[in-house]
Amino acid sequence: MNTSNINPTMTQLGKVRSVIRETFEYGNKRAKEIGRENVFDFSLGNPSVPAPEIVDDTICGLIKTGDSVQLHSYTSAQGAEPTRAAIAEDINRRYNAGIDKNDIYMTCGAAASLTVSIHALACEGDEFITFAPFFPEYKVFVNAAGATLTVIPADTENFQIDFDTFVSAISPKTKAVIINTPNNPTGVVLSESTITRLCEILKAKSEEFGAPIYLISDEPYRELVYDNTTVVPYLTNCYDYTLVCYSYSKSLSLPGERIGYIVVCNKMPHHEDVYAAVCGAGRALGFVCAPAMMQKVIVSALGTTSDISVYKTNRDLLYNALTEYGYKCVHPDGAFYLFVKALEDDAAAFCEKAKEYDLLLVPSDSFGCKGYIRIAYCVTTDMIRRSLPAFKKLAETYGK
Amino acid sequence: MNTSNINPTMTQLGKVRSVIRETFEYGNKRAKEIGRENVFDFSLGNPSVPAPEIVDDTICGLIKTGDSVQLHSYTSAQGAEPTRAAIAEDINRRYNAGIDKNDIYMTCGAAASLTVSIHALACEGDEFITFAPFFPEYKVFVNAAGATLTVIPADTENFQIDFDTFVSAISPKTKAVIINTPNNPTGVVLSESTITRLCEILKAKSEEFGAPIYLISDEPYRELVYDNTTVVPYLTNCYDYTLVCYSYSKSLSLPGERIGYIVVCNKMPHHEDVYAAVCGAGRALGFVCAPAMMQKVIVSALGTTSDISVYKTNRDLLYNALTEYGYKCVHPDGAFYLFVKALEDDAAAFCEKAKEYDLLLVPSDSFGCKGYIRIAYCVTTDMIRRSLPAFKKLAETYGK
Numbered sequence: 001m002n003t004s005n006i007n008p009t010m011t012q013l014g015k016v017r018s019v020i021r022e023t024f025e026y027g028n029k030r031a032k033e034i035g036r037e038n039v040f041d042f043s044l045g046n047p048s049v050p051a052p053e054i055v056d057d058t059i060c061g062l063i064k065t066g067d068s069v070q071l072h073s074y075t076s077a078q079g080a081e082p083t084r085a086a087i088a089e090d091i092n093r094r095y096n097a098g099i100d101k102n103d104i105y106m107t108c109g110a111a112a113s114l115t116v117s118i119h120a121l122a123c124e125g126d127e128f129i130t131f132a133p134f135f136p137e138y139k140v141f142v143n144a145a146g147a148t149l150t151v152i153p154a155d156t157e158n159f160q161i162d163f164d165t166f167v168s169a170i171s172p173k174t175k176a177v178i179i180n181t182p183n184n185p186t187g188v189v190l191s192e193s194t195i196t197r198l199c200e201i202l203k204a205k206s207e208e209f210g211a212p213i214y215l216i217s218d219e220p221y222r223e224l225v226y227d228n229t230t231v232v233p234y235l236t237n238c239y240d241y242t243l244v245c246y247s248y249s250k251s252l253s254l255p256g257e258r259i260g261y262i263v264v265c266n267k268m269p270h271h272e273d274v275y276a277a278v279c280g281a282g283r284a285l286g287f288v289c290a291p292a293m294m295q296k297v298i299v300s301a302l303g304t305t306s307d308i309s310v311y312k313t314n315r316d317l318l319y320n321a322l323t324e325y326g327y328k329c330v331h332p333d334g335a336f337y338l339f340v341k342a343l344e345d346d347a348a349a350f351c352e353k354a355k356e357y358d359l360l361l362v363p364s365d366s367f368g369c370k371g372y373i374r375i376a377y378c379v380t381t382d383m384i385r386r387s388l389p390a391f392k393k394l395a396e397t398y399g400k
Numbered sequence: 401m402n403t404s405n406i407n408p409t410m411t412q413l414g415k416v417r418s419v420i421r422e423t424f425e426y427g428n429k430r431a432k433e434i435g436r437e438n439v440f441d442f443s444l445g446n447p448s449v450p451a452p453e454i455v456d457d458t459i460c461g462l463i464k465t466g467d468s469v470q471l472h473s474y475t476s477a478q479g480a481e482p483t484r485a486a487i488a489e490d491i492n493r494r495y496n497a498g499i500d501k502n503d504i505y506m507t508c509g510a511a512a513s514l515t516v517s518i519h520a521l522a523c524e525g526d527e528f529i530t531f532a533p534f535f536p537e538y539k540v541f542v543n544a545a546g547a548t549l550t551v552i553p554a555d556t557e558n559f560q561i562d563f564d565t566f567v568s569a570i571s572p573k574t575k576a577v578i579i580n581t582p583n584n585p586t587g588v589v590l591s592e593s594t595i596t597r598l599c600e601i602l603k604a605k606s607e608e609f610g611a612p613i614y615l616i617s618d619e620p621y622r623e624l625v626y627d628n629t630t631v632v633p634y635l636t637n638c639y640d641y642t643l644v645c646y647s648y649s650k651s652l653s654l655p656g657e658r659i660g661y662i663v664v665c666n667k668m669p670h671h672e673d674v675y676a677a678v679c680g681a682g683r684a685l686g687f688v689c690a691p692a693m694m695q696k697v698i699v700s701a702l703g704t705t706s707d708i709s710v711y712k713t714n715r716d717l718l719y720n721a722l723t724e725y726g727y728k729c730v731h732p733d734g735a736f737y738l739f740v741k742a743l744e745d746d747a748a749a750f751c752e753k754a755k756e757y758d759l760l761l762v763p764s765d766s767f768g769c770k771g772y773i774r775i776a777y778c779v780t781t782d783m784i785r786r787s788l789p790a791f792k793k794l795a796e797t798y799g800k
Contacts, residue, residue, distance in 0.1 A: 063459055280414030
């Protein structure tokens with residue numbers, strides 16, 4: 001048979017690796033040639049600090065004292081009730097948000113939170129809007145639901161939102177807006193005034209069109225903020241048509257365990273329909289339930305995080321050194337990324353040049369914002385220290 | 401706003417609970433009224449025997465001796481290489497199937513194995529075929545990929561395949577055929593001659609149309625077979641265009657942990673494209689990777705199962721008693737279900753009558769085959785013993 005006759009979009013998605021993965025694989029190859037310690041791999045957003053001890057202690061405790069059948073059994077599709085109740089209580093304690101356990105749907109991590117939310121909302125031909133620079137999988141997720149993604153170009157001054165362009169992009173086809181704060185790849189936290197203005201626009205436009213524009217807040221980095229950064233407002237307190245997408249991948253260093261949740265703001269009219277659509281989308285995509293044991297484990301870890309002070313140390317070390325060497329970079333208040341202006345127009349070419357010093361950086365093109373590189377500083381502080389001479393030499397080749 | 405403007409299909413899927421779930425919830429309510437011990441709930445296919453000890457021992461071992469960061473970190477999207485290698489070796493040891501680690505894609509359980517396979521293959525307007533009685537979520541999964549499901553009516557004689565009807569249903573639009581053996585809800589194992597004939601037809605029709613018809617073998621119950629039931633042939637040995645969908649939910653009693661895999665038969669032409677499409681579909685649906693720790697845990701449990709002798713005891717006890725009381729039921733060789741002819745034409749009415757004796761059974765209508773009830777006997781043997789008088793009284797009300 002000279003045809004496979006399968007879905008060409010899916011084949012394409014499976015074959016074209018993301019540039020992040022490509023860089024990571026190159027790093028592994030290079031490590032075999034010159035030794036792991038000589039490769040400065042800043043490509044992946046994989047947490048480098050362990051999960052808090054309570055996580056592993058709870059797993060062992062549940063196994064020793066619990067009923068194995070019950071421990072590993074299906075939970076209800078929306079998640080175990082005690083878990084949802086505990087998460088709602090934790091959110092309310094921190095943000096006074098009035099969340100109920102029945103507003104929460106447990107997911108297999110941030111990507112699942114997004115695909116389930118998007119499939120719940122999207123009808124064929126709908127438009128979603130996001131802001132560059134943005135996590136490139138948003139486009140994949142939105143397209144898989146039969147919708148299109150409109151990207152608002154970056155506000156390269158402050159990496160907040162270019163509101164004029166945003167307002168002109170909204171149309172009756174706009175189903176939802178996706179924000180990500182603290183942001184991957186910039187590390188920037190959207191300011192309270194940015195969020196206030198965003199919500200005002202969404203309210204006005206929803207009323208103008210007579211149909212809601214939803215806000216999807218993708219916030220796996222919520223707890224990863226440094227210094228005295230003002231806490232981001234909890235979005236359900238700002239805008240009724242909000243879905244919060246959360247994951248414990250970063251805050252508890254559990255990226256491989258696939259555990260997170262969606263909050264459907266209970267102040268939106270038709271809340272019951274939207275929550276049902278979230279359940280329906282989870283069912284249709286084949287999620288069944290979030291991993292059962294992890295649903296129990298995270299309850300014990302609510303209110304704690306991995307030791308994120310390491311990330312702050314890394315950020316300060318790297319930010320201070322790079323700016324001293326002549327690099328330009330927005331000061332990041334959260335997440336574990338630096339978004340640095342490349343020292344030539346072509347970010348991909350700059351990353352190739354950096355490879356000569358065994359610095360593995362990710363060019364910004366796939367994030368929808370050319371001319372920058374992303375540095376994931378969720379690595380050891382020691383590696384950062386050892387990488388600094390390479391960053392210095394790289395700058396010097398550009399006359400800095 | 402008097403519209404939610406969301407996806408109506410998803411809302412519908414979230415609101416209309418499956419009859420299985422409805423029955424289960426009724427059981428919980430009834431247990432509060434008359435005591436758990438007086439409710440004979442046969443509704444859910446949730447394993448009642450614990451995971452083998454090696455599973456929980458391995459989890460604790462990994463936590464005590466392993467590196468926490470590495471343990472909980474992302475694996476590659478297709479799954480950790482050592483896990484895929486160990487599974488391939490285990491399959492080859494048992495079935496001499498020539499599977500390579502690069503033919504295996506790790507998933508979040510059986511439902512994910514199915515949705516990812518279906519999305520990899522399906523183009524808009526494609527048809528998938530399955531055989532009644534069938535797991536009702538197949539329709540949900542196929543429709544979510546933009547395709548339609550054609551159901552071949554049951555062969556109520558032997559619950560094998562009505563080949564005449566099947567052959568006449570195949571068309572150039574047929575993208576794939578889904579089989580499930582041992583079967584939920586009948587417990588029947590497809591015979592070797594059935595499978596041989598099925599594969600011959602698929603080969604002939606693929607050649608006739610000049611495009612492959614894929615075979616999706618949904619087999620989470622593969623290891624749950626009793627007596628001297630001939631081992632089902634491994635499907636990749638029978639037909640090149642096969643995708644095997646597996647899950648450890650039943651064999652290792654880990655339904656809540658969401659761990660399984662897809663095998664893409666490496667003998668199909670364009671194997672690389674199809675495997676890429678599987679990876680692409682997993683990516684588009686938001687799976688990222690299968691739960692990381694569980695990927696490591698199952699390696700230690702390969703070749704073992706939970707103590708399935710309990711299920712055999714239960715099957716024999718129930719089958720023998722029910723047939724003695726006058727019920728008619730195909731003798732099941734596998735899984736943990738009995739598919740019993742209702743004692744009146746309307747299976748739903750029969751289940752309502754059974755409720756008067758606090759017997760909670762699932763009517764067969766949603767499985768695409770009217771007039772039967774499904775009994776999930778993955779319960780305690782003690783409950784089965786205590787339920788027998790109720791089954792007897794129920795039969796007597798129908799003059800048996």
